[in-house]
Amino acid sequence: MSSSSSMVRVLTHPLVRHKLAFLRQRDTPIAVFRASVRELSLLLAYETLEDLPLMHAKVLLPDGTQAAVERMDEAQICFVPILRAGCGLLDGMLDLVPSASVGHVGMQRDHVTLEAEEYYFKVPDHIHQKCCIVLDPMLATGNSADAAITRLKQAGAKNIIFACLIAAPEGVALLQKIHPDVRIITCSLDEKLNEKGYIVPGLGDAGDRFFGTN
Numbered sequence: 001m002s003s004s005s006s007m008v009r010v011l012t013h014p015l016v017r018h019k020l021a022f023l024r025q026r027d028t029p030i031a032v033f034r035a036s037v038r039e040l041s042l043l044l045a046y047e048t049l050e051d052l053p054l055m056h057a058k059v060l061l062p063d064g065t066q067a068a069v070e071r072m073d074e075a076q077i078c079f080v081p082i083l084r085a086g087c088g089l090l091d092g093m094l095d096l097v098p099s100a101s102v103g104h105v106g107m108q109r110d111h112v113t114l115e116a117e118e119y120y121f122k123v124p125d126h127i128h129q130k131c132c133i134v135l136d137p138m139l140a141t142g143n144s145a146d147a148a149i150t151r152l153k154q155a156g157a158k159n160i161i162f163a164c165l166i167a168a169p170e171g172v173a174l175l176q177k178i179h180p181d182v183r184i185i186t187c188s189l190d191e192k193l194n195e196k197g198y199i200v201p202g203l204g205d206a207g208d209r210f211f212g213t214n
């Protein structure tokens with residue numbers, strides 16, 4: 001399903017390419033845009049959780065005998081959307097892991113300096129014991145992702161993965177430099193950033209398109 005280097009994984013599955021095309025298309029209706037984001041977040045969750053350790057358990061089979069099974073400890077997972085666009089990825093992730101906890105990091109970017117400023121932070125207790133999946137559809141300059149990950153680490157998080165729909169090489173380079181321990185999973189690695197900090201070719205403003213605010 002994917003091509004990978006050690007810490008950056010770019011999904012290459014035809015379904016991912018196909019769904020991304022709906023997002024990139026300018027006149028995709030909002031309902032189709034949202035449905036495509038949700039479907040992509042399912043595929044992204046599948047890949048993101050690939051290395052999660054499993055617990056051994058036993059189940060009773062219909063014939064009354066016991067069988068050894070493996071289960072995921074859903075409580076070990078904490079999804080952390082970066083507000084507000086990251087919320088678009090959350091529903092699909094929770095479809096697959098409904099008992100995961102959810103933290104929120106509010107970051108807004110200054111449109112002149114492109115620096116990230118935190119305005120909200122709330123994560124579950126015992127964050128140091130959880131696998132934190134930070135969600136943001138676009139990894140552009142990397143400033144918001146860096147600020148969110150740095151803040152999570154300050155709160156005690158040790159195991160962090162960053163999941164996005166589209167990444168720019170600039171954002172990937174920044175995260176790899178500052179947070180070499182954080183794996184990046186993306187549906188696409190695009191060409192570059194433009195002078196306004198938008199990803200090229202990208203899909204425009206992910207939050208505006210998802211929430212219908214442009």
Ligand code: URA
Pocket residue numbers: 085138140197198199200202203204205206207
């Ligand atoms: N945020 C977006 O929504 N789109 C971009 O291209 C970059 C940052």
